[in-house]
Amino acid sequence: MSEPLDALLHPFAKSLLTPPAPGRGFLLRAHWGAGLHDIWRQGLVCLQSFKPDHDLLAQAGFTMVDRLSNEKFDLGLCLLTKHKAENLANIARAWAAVKPGGLIVCAGRVDTGAASVARQVEESVASVEMIAKYHCKVFWLERGGGSPAALAAWAAAGSQRCVPKTGFYAQPGLYSWDKIDRGSALLADNLPTDLGGRIADLGAGWGYLSAEVLRCCPSVSSLDLFEAEDLALAAARRNLDPIVGTTTVSYRWHDVRNGIGTKYFDAIIMNPPFHEGKDADASLGQRFIAAAADGLVLGGRLIMVANRQLPYELVLKRAFRRFHVVAETGLYKVIEAIR
Numbered sequence: 001m002s003e004p005l006d007a008l009l010h011p012f013a014k015s016l017l018t019p020p021a022p023g024r025g026f027l028l029r030a031h032w033g034a035g036l037h038d039i040w041r042q043g044l045v046c047l048q049s050f051k052p053d054h055d056l057l058a059q060a061g062f063t064m065v066d067r068l069s070n071e072k073f074d075l076g077l078c079l080l081t082k083h084k085a086e087n088l089a090n091i092a093r094a095w096a097a098v099k100p101g102g103l104i105v106c107a108g109r110v111d112t113g114a115a116s117v118a119r120q121v122e123e124s125v126a127s128v129e130m131i132a133k134y135h136c137k138v139f140w141l142e143r144g145g146g147s148p149a150a151l152a153a154w155a156a157a158g159s160q161r162c163v164p165k166t167g168f169y170a171q172p173g174l175y176s177w178d179k180i181d182r183g184s185a186l187l188a189d190n191l192p193t194d195l196g197g198r199i200a201d202l203g204a205g206w207g208y209l210s211a212e213v214l215r216c217c218p219s220v221s222s223l224d225l226f227e228a229e230d231l232a233l234a235a236a237r238r239n240l241d242p243i244v245g246t247t248t249v250s251y252r253w254h255d256v257r258n259g260i261g262t263k264y265f266d267a268i269i270m271n272p273p274f275h276e277g278k279d280a281d282a283s284l285g286q287r288f289i290a291a292a293a294d295g296l297v298l299g300g301r302l303i304m305v306a307n308r309q310l311p312y313e314l315v316l317k318r319a320f321r322r323f324h325v326v327a328e329t330g331l332y333k334v335i336e337a338i339r
């Protein structure tokens with residue numbers, strides 16, 4: 001069960017709201033769920049820049065688009081993330097794409113601030129109706145005159161920009177968008193400068209580790225960034241383009257859980273993702289380690305950073321000839337593993 005999606009569909013299931021005619025609605029930050037039956041498959045175009053969610057919807061027969069057409073829609077749906085600036089920017093985007101008198105419906109988890117987004121919408125652009133369902137808030141508003149200044153400010157606050165603190169381009173919603181992740185900084189401090197040949201960065205984000213490789217490792221011939229979030233890749237491209245020099249850099253919008261090919265890379269660097277919160281789950285990182293092991297040539301090196309408590313040793317032991325801890329702090333460890 002996807003709680004925000006089920007909450008989003010709830011007012012339609014209860015006939016409080018009407019689903020769109022074919023092609024007349026859109027869903028931002030879309031992901032698949034059992035509640036998305038045929039009416040929705042026909043009624044919606046879907047936008048999702050996170051590859052695993054994008055692919056599930058595409059496989060289920062939904063129309064996926066990168067951007068909305070200029071034609072105005074009757075209904076805009078928006079699944080909220082845990083990033084307020086990203087959510088407000090998406091509401092501004094929905095506002096621009098829905099015709100006057102049309103409807104915008106949003107849903108998100110209570111514990112990630114959905115009610116605060118609703119309050120801000122009500123204070124700044126339109127009155128909302130809201131109900132609580134499945135640990136979520138779902139709220140809707142009519143696309144009226146709004147406040148062009150507030151909507152423009154939301155759009156700007158959620159867009160890609162150069163972050164003064166890091167000097168890199170990024171945008172709200174991306175992993176560690178406004179600061180260098182401390183684990184990644186530890187990896188960068190311990191990056192072997194003799195890395196050379198074909199390198200991959202798995203879960204490359206907006207490109208911090210890749211930039212460090214380009215800066216510190218002169219013998220790198222090619223650098224492949226694998227990343228599931230397309231918005232992060234767009235920022236990475238902007239960050240790396242000025243410093244690529246003679247290295248061939250490729251940007252791969254890719255779900256690393258599906259593997260990255262076999263026996264190709266001389267070295268791989270990564271700060272793998274993990275599910276946060278009380279159900280911290282290491283299986284995602286373990287799949288990244290397995291993909292890295294397959295992708296390396298014999299003798300190839302994996303340099304990775306991880307939170308100290310994550311149980312990666314067993315999978316490293318199985319997949320690599322040997323590994324050792326290069327550096328550790330109270331929170332993180334940097335590991336080098338040899339294929």
Ligand SMILES: C[S@@+](CC[C@H](N)C(=O)[O-])C[C@H]1O[C@@H](n2cnc3c(N)ncnc32)[C@H](O)[C@@H]1O
Nearest residue numbers: 175184203204205227228229255256271272273
């Ligand atoms: C811990 S962050 C590291 C980001 C960046 N390398 C850094 O050091 O700041 C992990 C990254 O993995 C990406 N990611 C999550 N799941 C993924 C998947 N299945 N395939 C590829 N990338 C994924 C996330 O979008 C995020 O950018």
